Amino acid sequence: MSTTVVLFTRDLRVSDHPALHAAVTEADRVVPLFVVDPALVRVSARNRIAYLLEALAELRGLLRERGGELVVRQGDTVAETVRIVAETGAQAVYLSADVSAAAVRRARQLTEAVRAAGAHVRTFPGVTVVPPGALRPAHGDHYQIFTPYLNAWRAAQWRSPRPAPERVRLPEGLVPGPLPGAELIRLGTGVLAPQREQGGPRTARERIRAWLAQPNQDSRFGCHLHFGCLSPLEVALVAREHPRGALLLRQLALRDFHHQVLQAFPRLPRADYRPRPIQWRDDDSAFAAWCSGRTGVPIVDAGMRQLLWEGYVPGRIRMLTATYLTQVLRIHWKRGADHFYSLLVDGDVANNYGNWQQIAGTGGVPRPARRINLYRQAERYDPSGDYVRRFVPELRSISGSAVHHPPVPRPGGYPPPLR
CATH class of the missing domain: 1.10.579.10 (DNA Cyclobutane Dipyrimidine Photolyase, subunit A, domain 3)
Known part of the structure; x- marks a missing residue:
């Protein structure tokens, strides 16, 4: 029997999840996996860690409703994934493609380690509406200015959203592992906001319903898109069909624009993308x-x-x-x-x-x-x-x-x- 591991990262949903959909369609057994990596936790805001804990709990519930389970491990993402591959005899690891330097490095290391274990890695779209790199100007490897990108983005043909799986079959005897607890929050950066947004796919869906009832620029979709509790494609399709969805569509296009810039210029968080002679103050x-x-x-x-x-x-x-x-x-x-x-x-x-x-x-x-x-x-x-x-x-x-x-x-x- 064929087995595929689906490594969840910041795509914590079951609806329009191309990697999960492909795994359920192609393999006899599927291992939905999330790895709590201390190296990432230490550089994450406490607010995001708190959201993550809630989102993981809801994701586990959604998978259980379909006969599956969210397998949780703690440690280095690559090492823990390879252990699951060896334990289950999986032939493949599927995951959503991402563009940050950490995500690119993880994907490269994962590909090498999984190949050494006798399996292969396959990446899928899902973090953005249009995959980074899919749209290119006549000259250059990416769009450097938003307006031309927006025009190309509007004219692009989007993929079709994938339905949530009806059933997820897990290998027998696999221990799911406990969800991380609130003690994880104190390891992060910043302070925990008293009134932060709750996490999870269900809360994200409520945001969609609220926006449909009263569209406005303050949609608060950002955290749900960041963790993938909402599919950006599904949000874009909702906005495209709504008479007052133009502003939300533009925001989604700008989000995609920044992702394709980051893919081309990984130093975006620490270096000027377009250097200018600005005299900064130390105050x-x-x-x-x-x-x-x-x-x-x-x-x-x-x-x-x-x-x-x-x-x-x-x-x-x-x-x-x-x-x-x-x-x-x-x-x-x-x-x-x-x-x-x-x-x-x-x-x-x-x-x-x-x-x-x-x-x-x-x-x-x-x-x-x-x-x-x-x-x-x-x-x-x-x-x-x-x-x-x-x-x-x-x-x-x-x-x-x-x-x-x-x-x-x-x-x-x-x-x-x-x-």
């Missing part, structure tokens, strides 16, 4: 004020405090907080991007660092970043001032949009704007 006190939401600019402080409270920031506010750090305080984009990455539930290497570089003027933009009027943007995004008052309690006595321009002296000890 630890200003950076600390920005991190804690004490800059004296209400819309920026509200966003930074929401990040601490929820492990999440709406897209528009991410732009404004990053603009303030890089264009007003002139602090290097990498410091801001690293801080976001240490806290965001949806912290994604490609999206986080790609977006930060876009805002800083070193990313996939043809011109240096233009200066944005933060106060005008604040009044447009938060015309009633409710968003600021929600996260900056010192300013709750100020009504309406006047909260964006607090009086002097400022109430509650709220500081003057930092420059």
Whole structure:
């Protein structure tokens, strides 16, 4: 009897999972496997680890409903996968292709080790709508500017989504292993947000239903896409059929754009994608004020405090907080991007660092970043001032949009704007 191991990474779902679908279709027995790798845990935000624990529990439940199981091991991903291959006599390991430096290195090492064990590795799409590298300009190996990529992305033919398997047959006698516990969270980076988004495919589906009922730019799909609890293709198909889905489609295209940039430029998290002669400042006190939401600019402080409270920031506010750090305080984009990455539930290497570089003027933009009027943007995004008052309690006595321009002296000890 043929056996295939499906190595789950950040594709924690059963619906539209090409690797799982192929394994169930082609093999007699399937081993769904997740490896808790301490090397990855140590560089992951505590908010993401907490989400992961919930997502793994739901994934195990979904597989059990189909007669299967989620096999969990702890240790080096490659070594533990090879052990499962040897234990089950598997002929193949299937997994979703990914583009971060760590994922590429893992796939290369896994291919070599599994081949040495007498089996083979096969990768599948599923992390993005359009696979990175599938769209190429006439000259060059990838799109360096978003708008041409967006046009190609819109014209591309997408693959068909794969149905969830009706049944998953596990080899007999295989011990599933316990799910990791909450003690794993303390090994991560950053702080655990009191009001972070819950993890798992069911919560992700609820987000889809909420968006369909009231489409808006603050969909909060990011963490569910990052962990693969939602298929990006399925979200894109929903958005394409919705009369108000254009903005969500553009966000998904930008996500794909950053993934294909990261594939071509693995140094994206630490080096300028498009180097420019920018004079950055080293100002630890200003950076600390920005991190804690004490800059004296209400819309920026509200966003930074929401990040601490929820492990999440709406897209528009991410732009404004990053603009303030890089264009007003002139602090290097990498410091801001690293801080976001240490806290965001949806912290994604490609999206986080790609977006930060876009805002800083070193990313996939043809011109240096233009200066944005933060106060005008604040009044447009938060015309009633409710968003600021929600996260900056010192300013709750100020009504309406006047909260964006607090009086002097400022109430509650709220500081003057930092420059």
